[in-house]
Amino acid sequence: MPTNPLRDPRDRRLPRVPEPCALVVFGITGDLARKKLLPAVYDLANRGLLPTNFALLGFARRDWGDVEFSELARSAAREHARTPWREEVWERLANSVRFVQGSFDDDNAFDELASNLAELEGTHGIGGNAAFYLSIPPAMFPTVLKQMARTGMAESTPDRWRRVVVEKPFGNDLQSSRELNALVDSVFTADDVFRIDHYLGKETVQNLLALRFANELFEPVWNGHHVDSVQITMAEDVGIGGRAGFYEKTGAARDVLQNHLLQLLALTAMEEPVEFSAEEIRTEKLKVLRAVSVPEDKARFAVRGQYEQGWLAGQRATGYRQEEGVSPDSTTETYAAVRLGVETRRWAGVPFYLRTGKRLPRRVTEIALVFKRAPHLPFAPTDTEELGHNQLVIRVQPDEGMTLKFGSKVPGSVMEVRDVAMDFLYGEQFTEASPEAYERLLLDVLLGDATLFPRNAEVEASWAVIDPLEDFWAGTTPYSYRAGEWGPRAAEDMLAAEGRQWRRP
Numbered sequence: 001m002p003t004n005p006l007r008d009p010r011d012r013r014l015p016r017v018p019e020p021c022a023l024v025v026f027g028i029t030g031d032l033a034r035k036k037l038l039p040a041v042y043d044l045a046n047r048g049l050l051p052t053n054f055a056l057l058g059f060a061r062r063d064w065g066d067v068e069f070s071e072l073a074r075s076a077a078r079e080h081a082r083t084p085w086r087e088e089v090w091e092r093l094a095n096s097v098r099f100v101q102g103s104f105d106d107d108n109a110f111d112e113l114a115s116n117l118a119e120l121e122g123t124h125g126i127g128g129n130a131a132f133y134l135s136i137p138p139a140m141f142p143t144v145l146k147q148m149a150r151t152g153m154a155e156s157t158p159d160r161w162r163r164v165v166v167e168k169p170f171g172n173d174l175q176s177s178r179e180l181n182a183l184v185d186s187v188f189t190a191d192d193v194f195r196i197d198h199y200l201g202k203e204t205v206q207n208l209l210a211l212r213f214a215n216e217l218f219e220p221v222w223n224g225h226h227v228d229s230v231q232i233t234m235a236e237d238v239g240i241g242g243r244a245g246f247y248e249k250t251g252a253a254r255d256v257l258q259n260h261l262l263q264l265l266a267l268t269a270m271e272e273p274v275e276f277s278a279e280e281i282r283t284e285k286l287k288v289l290r291a292v293s294v295p296e297d298k299a300r301f302a303v304r305g306q307y308e309q310g311w312l313a314g315q316r317a318t319g320y321r322q323e324e325g326v327s328p329d330s331t332t333e334t335y336a337a338v339r340l341g342v343e344t345r346r347w348a349g350v351p352f353y354l355r356t357g358k359r360l361p362r363r364v365t366e367i368a369l370v371f372k373r374a375p376h377l378p379f380a381p382t383d384t385e386e387l388g389h390n391q392l393v394i395r396v397q398p399d400e401g402m403t404l405k406f407g408s409k410v411p412g413s414v415m416e417v418r419d420v421a422m423d424f425l426y427g428e429q430f431t432e433a434s435p436e437a438y439e440r441l442l443l444d445v446l447l448g449d450a451t452l453f454p455r456n457a458e459v460e461a462s463w464a465v466i467d468p469l470e471d472f473w474a475g476t477t478p479y480s481y482r483a484g485e486w487g488p489r490a491a492e493d494m495l496a497a498e499g500r501q502w503r504r505p
């Protein structure tokens with residue numbers, strides 16, 4: 001395609017629009033596709049960020065025609081879209097929606113998919129470019145990948161790109177993720193594989209890089225000389241919804257700690273990349289993940305929990321073992337907390353406390369840097385009774401923003417110092433709402449920008465952190481906590497043992 005000589009890719013006024021292409025979604029009838037992917041496609045179209053020549057193909061077992069599929073896609077997009085609904089935008093999209101029915105081991109269905117793609121090249125000018133989104137259970141990956149290899153669909157050539165998007169969890173331990181990586185790499189070239197960790201698509205997470213590396217203010221204190229500890233929390237008030245089948249086999253550590261929380265840790269702890277490129281950012285994150293140390297005393301510093309019946313926002317919540325599809329003597333954890341170290345000059349000795357859980361009091365994700373106390377306080381002890389540790393809190397969600405907590409004099413005739421908070425809120429500072437993580441990530445896949453996608457080696461380094469914890473927990477029963485509480489008592493004790501406590505987000 002001829003390029004426009006007046007168009008400079010660095011010009012921020014020009015939207016980044018992908019080349020003509022198709023998006024093929026395997027598992028199009030699943031939850032993720034309905035709640036996130038289809039709405040994201042609509043939102044991108046609505047924002048004018050999809051190429052004019054674009055096609056959407058859904059692949060699933062259900063016996064549907066293009067019309068039924070298009071209707072499902074429309075109602076899913078309409079229900080969950082972030083941007084206002086415009087029928088004309090959807091109608092334009094709907095013209096290039098196709099559905100292919102079949103099971104993953106059905107050769108004919110894959111042949112049909114390949115011929116559909118080839119046909120769309122002519123009718124819709126998609127230029128042969130296609131991204132394949134595997135929104136399917138990990139156990140199905142090998143079958144689908146082999147089908148793609150067999151039909152030649154995975155092959156990028158100088159005239160067309162073919163990319164694959166793989167949802168987490170990527171494997172369920174180091175060994176299986178290695179096998180999976182080897183399999184994916186045997187079908188697609190490394191640059192064409194996009195591993196999704198949707199936390200990296202969140203604005204607030206990307207802002208960590210801006211906060212740290214575009215400012216002078218924070219970096220000088222961003223180290224073990226000044227930071228006492230780091231707390232990374234991802235709390236959810238919801239339970240497991242209809243995902244018992246998946247969750248029973250996965251648990252909180254594999255579902256969230258292995259990916260979202262370790263990626264947040266990596267971005268918090270990494271060194272400055274030599275340039276803002278996918279390669280350099282991923283290199284720095286990998287160095288951190290490789291430097292993570294797992295506690296020796298796991299009984300104290302690696303805690304699992306499982307929610308029991310309780311109350312949340314005035315509503316009774318059932319216990320995990322009573323959820324539909326969950327075994328009544330399940331030992332799957334719905335909460336995990338661990339104290340990790342980062343063995344580098346910058347962070348040696350600073351504990352990184354990570355925790356995640358379902359049915360906690362509220363939905364909140366945050367990264368908190370808790371600073372050391374001032375080495376000397378020239379006040380009477382009673383003056384500073386109300387003074388805590390300085391804290392810098394990055395609120396990933398909700399109320400996206402940042403809070404700086406520090407001591408300030410209380411107005412009056414005595415020197416009384418108390419904690420105050422200074423807030424930055426995205427919603428107040430910027431008029432434009434942040435795109436959804438999947439919107440950003442889908443767009444990046446179609447553009448071929450891998451900056452926000454973890455590399456193979458990162459995924460493996462993350463499993464190397466999780467495996468010893470899982471080994472330690474194997475055969476044990478998680479502590480229980482009531483739905484609506486901040487996790488089991490043992491997680492409080494874990495911090496109390498070192499004279500600290502969890503922040504109440």
Ligand code: BG6
Pocket residue numbers: 236255256365
């Ligand atoms: C997913 C997990 O990766 O993230 C879910 O599998 C979890 O269990 C979800 O609920 C949370 O995402 P978000 O963006 O709502 O914080």
